[in-house]
Amino acid sequence: xxxxxxxxxxxxxxxxxxxxxxxxxxxxxxxxxxxxxxxxxxxxxxxxxxxxxxxxxxxxxxxxxxxxxxxxxxxxxxxxxxxxxxxxxxxxxxxxxxxxxxxxxxxxxxxxxxxxxxxxxxxxxxxxxxxxxxxxxxxxxxxxxxxxxxxxxxxxxxxxxxxxxxxxxxxxxxxxxxxx
Numbered sequence: 103x104x105x106x107x108x109x110x111x112x113x114x115x116x117x118x119x120x121x122x123x124x125x126x127x128x129x130x131x132x133x134x135x136x137x138x139x140x141x142x143x144x145x146x147x148x149x150x151x152x153x154x155x156x157x158x159x160x161x162x163x164x165x166x167x168x169x170x171x172x173x174x175x176x177x178x179x180x181x182x183x184x185x186x187x188x189x190x191x192x193x194x195x196x197x198x199x200x201x202x203x204x205x206x207x208x209x210x211x212x213x214x215x216x217x218x219x220x221x222x223x224x225x226x227x228x229x230x231x232x233x234x235x236x237x238x239x240x241x242x243x244x245x246x247x248x249x250x251x252x253x254x255x256x257x258x259x260x261x262x263x264x265x266x267x268x269x270x271x272x273x274x275x276x277x278x279x280x281x282x
Contacts (some may be wrong), residue, residue, distance in 0.1 A: 104124055106170065114146055116255045117172075123256060123259025129263065134159050135152035136182045145172040161188050166197070167200070168262070180207075189212055200248070202249040203250065205222075206230055207229035207230060215231060216231075219233060219235075221239070240258050247261060247265065256281055260275060
C-alpha cells in the first residue's frame, strides 16, 4: 500500500498524476490528508477529497510514503510533526520514500539524504541537504526516489510502479499511456 500525502497548497498535477499512475498499475494507493479535513485545496485552488486523514492511517501497512510538491504544500507537509516522524522511521527501516518537485527538500531537512543522490525542482538543489543533486527527471537511490516537477510526474509515477510491481509492468503501462 502506498500513502500519497496531501497538504493545502499541493501541486495538483503532480499529486493526481502519481495517484492515477499507481492505481493504473494495480497498486493500492491511498490519498492521506494531513489537514484534519478530507477536502484539501491545491496551489491552484483545485479542491481534492482525500481517502483518509493522517490520524486514520496505519503506517505499518504502508510500503511507500509519497510527497507531492507545490507551495505552500511542501512547507505544510514539513510542518506536520507526525508525518516527519513517519518519514524518519521509514528511512531508518529502509522503507520507500518518494518525493517530487519541492518536496525532496523535506528529506534533506530531516537529514535522510546524507550520502544519497537526489533531484528536485530546479533552483532548490541546495535544500537537498547532504545529497548529491542531479538534474535527472527521476533519481532512485536505494529506498529514496525523487523527481523534478510537474513535467516529470507521470515518469515518476511509472518509476514507482517499476519499484513496487516490476519494470516490465511499468514499461507496459507507459506504452499504454503513450509516455515517451
